[in-house]
Ligand SMILES: Nc1ncnc2c1ncn2[C@@H]1O[C@H](COP(=O)(O)OP(=O)(O)O)[C@@H](O)[C@H]1O
């Protein structure tokens with residue numbers, strides 16, 4: 001499957017029937033920790049202004065792939081990322097993009113809401129801009145308002161911007177983290193099981209939010225929740241652990257194909273809840 | 277009703293029976309009253325303690341009045357009891373000690389958490405903890421034999437030249453004095469500051485660090501703008517504990533500060549702190565002197581309590597909001 005995908009790309013053809021002009025390309029990406037391979041030969045495309053979901057059982061390397069995209073593995077001793085990861089055609093490891101700049105182009109939302117607890121709501125939202133050297137109050141105010149509006153949080157927090165972030169509910173904290181990431185105006189937003197610690201109502205609000213945000217930002221979401229992947233994503237990558245416990249890409253296709261007409265029998269089993 | 281529900285019900289009945297309830301109620305009451313008794317006992321001891329020191333110092337307060345706080349000469353031989361030089365030396369030596377110990381201590385805590393590999397972390401941490409186990413008198417000796425010559429021949433002349441002999445680096449480089457006391461105090465309170473702030477920082481969630489990096493922060497921005505502010509309340513607690521120890525430290529200070537109660541003119545001045553004066557003069561004190569020393573003890577207690585209360589308030593304010 002990977003080979004045919006690569007062949008298609010080398011021909012300059014459109015991959016599958018859905019990705020034209022990819023924003024992000026992964027080609028034979030391998031990630032290992034102290035020599036142990038966690039992700040092997042993963043290749044797929046991320047289409048702009050679409051939601052790409054990574055699904056698969058626990059340990060199949062979804063988080064590991066996500067974290068290789070904003071170079072968070074740089075912090076881990078013994079972690080090694082190989083292969084080509086191209087953002088707009090430029091390799092994010094070998095192409096000379098500064099890591100800090102890369103991370104403001106590819107933002108991240110974590111599994112557990114992680115606002116800065118001692119900072120106010122306002123300071124949380126503008127923290128990324130401040131890290132990037134923006135000081136002007138009017139710019140920060142404007143960005144804070146627009147990011148909070150985008151994250152559907154403005155109405156409930158506009159009157160208490162000075163309150164600590166920790167006074168918000170879990171769902172609000174996660175939307176604050178989304179607002180904080182959006183304020184930097186990234187091209188891509190990585191979301192690692194962003195609703196797994198939230199209640200159903202908060203989960204639904206975040207899913208709605210993701211659909212609304214599509215015209216602004218490209219999203220890659222890791223999810224354990226099959227229905228969530230089916231509801232929100234446009235394209236879907238299904239991963240599975242090989243014999244040696246390395247994660248491999250089994251199938252990559254439009255979400256409707258993955259759920260209704262998958263090519264690989266293992267995908268059929270997984271989406272029908274038969275393992276994992 | 278099936279079998280399992282029945283057994284659940286019967287179990288509930290057993291523990292709710294009047295006898296079980298009565299026994300539990302009694303042991304609860306016994307427990308509560310024992311705790312109340314201890315609390316009352318400790319309060320009584322504390323009150324007695326404060327009362328006796330205030331009582332002992334009472335003649336000095338009525339006789340000398342505010343001179344104990346504002347008088348600039350401390351000369352027990354002539355029954356002159358102006359406590360200001362002692363208060364100043366105590367406060368200055370503590371502040372300067374914090375000036376050395378806080379940046380070094382926080383830096384060490386950050387390095388321990390974020391830079392060193394785990395093995396070196398453990399080794400360095402246990403070495404810092406060893407520092408805390410050294411008795412003060414040994415610090416005093418180290419100050420006398422190692423630091424005095426080094427201060428008087430190297431550090432102080434260098435500081436004097438650098439500042440052109442300007443305050444606070446004016447005066448003769450004697451070695452012993454306020455600056456040396458501050459240095460020794462700094463080393464003594466370092467383990468407290470390192471150990472507590474390291475633990476506070478280590479207890480922060482790991483995803484704060486990654487959250488900040490993911491927004492494009494540099495490593496140093498993460499430390500300055502996220503890690504330190506998030507650990508603020510605990511760090512303040514660490515600093516105030518260190519300050520409390522420095523204010524009250526007796527033997528080591530007594531050995532290196534020069535033992536001369538005079539108004540401090542610079543950091544090179546010899547001096548005497550509240551604690552060191554109480555310890556040196558108590559054994560051969562006249563009744564009037566004993567009362568004055570009691571007054572010094574009261575002042576020292578108030579200072580320490582104020583530092584604690586201040587720190588508590590800061591910790592409560594930041595801690596309540598960061599929980
Ligand atoms: N920092 C790390 N050090 C060592 N192994 C890791 C690290 N992060 C992930 N792994 C390994 O990579 C594999 C994939 O993990 P992960 O990407 O978290 O899976 P998923 O997100 O799909 O549940 C696992 O076997 C895990 O043990």
Ligand SMILES: [Mg+2]
Pocket residue numbers: 062063064222
């Ligand atoms: Mg994961």
